[in-house]
Amino acid sequence: MNLLENINDPADVRKLARTQLTPLAHEVRNYLLDSVSKTGGHLSSNLGTVELTVALHYVFNTPHDRIVWDVGHQTYTHKILTGRRNQMHTLRQLDGISGFPRRVESEYDTFGTAHSSTSISAALGMAQAAKIKGEHRHAIAVIGDGSMTAGMAFEALNNAGVQDDVNLLVILNDNDMSISPPVGALNRYLARLMSGQFYAAAKNVGKQVLPGPVLELAKRFEEHAKGMVVPATMFEEFGFNYIGPIDGHDLESLIPTLENIKKLKGPQFLHVVTKKGQGYKLAEAEPVLYHGTPKFNPAEGIKPAPAGKITYTEVFGNWLCDMAKADKRLVGITPAMREGSGMVRFEQEYPDRYFDVGIAEQHSVTFGAGLACEGLKPVVAIYSTFLQRGYDQLIHDVALQNLDVTFALDRAGLVGADGATHAGNYDLAFMRCIPNMVVMAASDENECRQMLTTGYHYEGPAAIRYPRGAGIGAAIEPALNSIEIGKGEIKRKGEKIAILAFGSMVAPSVAAGAQLGATVANMRFVKPLDVELVKQLAAEHDYFVTVEEGCIMGGAGSAVAEALAAEGIIKPVLMLGLPDKFIDHGDPAKLLASVGLDAGGIAASIKARFLDADGNGEPRLVVNNG
Ligand SMILES: Cc1ncc(C[n+]2csc(CCOP(=O)(O)OP(=O)(O)O)c2C)c(N)n1
Numbered sequence: 001m002n003l004l005e006n007i008n009d010p011a012d013v014r015k016l017a018r019t020q021l022t023p024l025a026h027e028v029r030n031y032l033l034d035s036v037s038k039t040g041g042h043l044s045s046n047l048g049t050v051e052l053t054v055a056l057h058y059v060f061n062t063p064h065d066r067i068v069w070d071v072g073h074q075t076y077t078h079k080i081l082t083g084r085r086n087q088m089h090t091l092r093q094l095d096g097i098s099g100f101p102r103r104v105e106s107e108y109d110t111f112g113t114a115h116s117s118t119s120i121s122a123a124l125g126m127a128q129a130a131k132i133k134g135e136h137r138h139a140i141a142v143i144g145d146g147s148m149t150a151g152m153a154f155e156a157l158n159n160a161g162v163q164d165d166v167n168l169l170v171i172l173n174d175n176d177m178s179i180s181p182p183v184g185a186l187n188r189y190l191a192r193l194m195s196g197q198f199y200a201a202a203k204n205v206g207k208q209v210l211p212g213p214v215l216e217l218a219k220r221f222e223e224h225a226k227g228m229v230v231p232a233t234m235f236e237e238f239g240f241n242y243i244g245p246i247d248g249h250d251l252e253s254l255i256p257t258l259e260n261i262k263k264l265k266g267p268q269f270l271h272v273v274t275k276k277g278q279g280y281k282l283a284e285a286e287p288v289l290y291h292g293t294p295k296f297n298p299a300e301g302i303k304p305a306p307a308g309k310i311t312y313t314e315v316f317g318n319w320l321c322d323m324a325k326a327d328k329r330l331v332g333i334t335p336a337m338r339e340g341s342g343m344v345r346f347e348q349e350y351p352d353r354y355f356d357v358g359i360a361e362q363h364s365v366t367f368g369a370g371l372a373c374e375g376l377k378p379v380v381a382i383y384s385t386f387l388q389r390g391y392d393q394l395i396h397d398v399a400l401q402n403l404d405v406t407f408a409l410d411r412a413g414l415v416g417a418d419g420a421t422h423a424g425n426y427d428l429a430f431m432r433c434i435p436n437m438v439v440m441a442a443s444d445e446n447e448c449r450q451m452l453t454t455g456y457h458y459e460g461p462a463a464i465r466y467p468r469g470a471g472i473g474a475a476i477e478p479a480l481n482s483i484e485i486g487k488g489e490i491k492r493k494g495e496k497i498a499i500l501a502f503g504s505m506v507a508p509s510v511a512a513g514a515q516l517g518a519t520v521a522n523m524r525f526v527k528p529l530d531v532e533l534v535k536q537l538a539a540e541h542d543y544f545v546t547v548e549e550g551c552i553m554g555g556a557g558s559a560v561a562e563a564l565a566a567e568g569i570i571k572p573v574l575m576l577g578l579p580d581k582f583i584d585h586g587d588p589a590k591l592l593a594s595v596g597l598d599a600g601g602i603a604a605s606i607k608a609r610f611l612d613a614d615g616n617g618e619p620r621l622v623v624n625n626g
Pocket residue numbers: 045071073074114115116117143144145146147148175177178179276335336337359361386389
């Protein structure tokens with residue numbers, strides 16, 4: 001029987017007999033594999049949470065009860081069961097549904113996410129709000145073992161554990177994996193919790209239909225009787241009622257356990273054990289490879305991509321190994337993004353100088369600051385979007401003390417399928433206002449390598465930003481060459497119009513400049529800006545255009561406008577960049593075109609602003625008088 005076909009929302013799940021839930025989960029898993037193999041997406045985590053999602057919607061009265069998913073990359077079953085099955089083929093594509101929960105997408109998506117470790121705080125807020133408003137509802141945070149390593153999760157546990165009378169359930173989905181194997185003392189602790197007699201005793205908790213606390217007490221009595229002292233779990237010390245660990249793929253355990261927990265008052269903590277990639281052998285064997293997948297044939301699995309242009313991530317990874325060879329003081333730091341940041345080879349070659357600090361961006365920055373205090377040369381590899389988490393640390397711990405930390409900022413600009421949550425749109429604006437910082441934007445692969453070397457040798461905080469994906473095919477010099485700090489370069493000479501381009505926007509600007517006969521400069525540095533070049537261009541041109549793949553407000557174009565103002569130069573400036581709105585997921589090239597940041601769009605904007613309609617006439621200034 002096809003159960004899934006008749007599920008339009010969770011109320012339909014709740015109408016099923018308990019015996020039908022395992023077959024339903026089986027159908028969902030097949031559907032998921034088929035669907036993700038056609039769209040790409042976060043496969044392993046979703047295969048691992050099928051039963052948990054079915055159980056949650058079966059036991060709790062969603063959307064009245066609030067499920068808050070952490071990261072939200074594991075919510076495909078949730079989407080399938082909450083009326084979005086027929087949109088799964090549009091997942092992560094332009095105008096399609098998001099790969100993460102979004103409040104605007106469904107009333108079942110109670111909280112928008114994609115950056116990790118927010119779920120406990122948000123669910124606690126909802127639970128407290130229910131209390132204040134006198135509403136009876138449950139708030140449930142579902143958080144993975146990787147996401148549990150972040151400071152924010154502990155801040156929330158710390159606060160929740162003393163709010164005795166809130167209906168909060170935290171479910172730890174422990175699959176013993178982050179994107180890569182998990183790291184840190186918490187991971188060791190969870191492994192101990194599972195490997196000990198606890199697990200064996202607790203495995204059947206659901207079948208026995210014992211409320212968690214009763215079972216826990218029973219276990220402790222049993223152990224005590226044997227002369228063993230079983231300490232309270234860390235979560236109990238935080239004020240939670242700890243239940244588990246239980247098998248997160250066994251609906252016969254999950255459902256009665258959740259039903260029992262539903263009756264309990266105060267902060268509850270359920271520890272479920274799942275397997276990343278469950279049910280698809282290839283993903284079970286290689287959960288890292290199947291964490292985020294391209295399209296693939298499920299019968300064959302993911303095949304290595306045909307050799308193409310080198311990615312910026314690879315440029316960074318190669319540079320890191322080369323520089324580590326040249327300088328023993330180099331240490332590499334990643335907050336849980338080893339693969340994404342291109343550090344796999346570095347870890348293999350320099351295991352003692354490699355630090356995966358877990359999902360802990362704030363710590364990664366200050367840890368780098370501490371290393372720098374002692375004369376080491378830390379390189380913090382971090383996605384632009386995740387550095388947002390470490391902003392105070394960047395200012396207060398690194399820049400204020402002018403410490404020598406190099407930031408390799410991957411995924412700068414629009415990132416594509418992950419969408420607005422992961423877009424690296426703000427780094428130029430938020431870094432250029434920080435004293436002591438050197439901020440560079442790479443326009444090609446070779447320049448990226450040179451900028452990394454430049455930033456590394458600069459004895460203070462320096463950031464090099466580069467986009468997701470492949471470069472433009474520039475030849476890369478093997479030498480570790482620097483460039484002069486604060487110096488841009490002219491890419492093509494033209495007349496009347498000067499296009500001042502930054503980073504990834506240099507190549508399309510050169511193409512636009514060729515169409516218009518304009519001068520194009522690769523500015524290279526957002527800070528310090530090449531003011532001499534700005535003055536020279538101002539002396540030789542009538543109109544200025546700035547182009548960047550970052551927010552216009554406060555970004556590189558603003559730096560140019562400020563420099564003109566400071567020099568007392570009055571010049572019409574057209575600032576092109578990312579507009580003051582969040583840009584959804586979709587193909588990156590199409591997204592850039594949609595905001596006018598491809599060659600055609602740049603040329604069209606310049607024509608519309610400064611040239612006659614046909615673009616051939618004399619430049620003129622269009623006055624926007626409404
Ligand atoms: C603040 C933040 N840092 C890093 C990431 C990238 N990231 C997404 S999923 C993930 C692993 C999360 O592990 P876990 O919570 O255990 O979930 P699992 O992937 O095992 O299902 C990471 C590091 C993120 N989304 N947010």
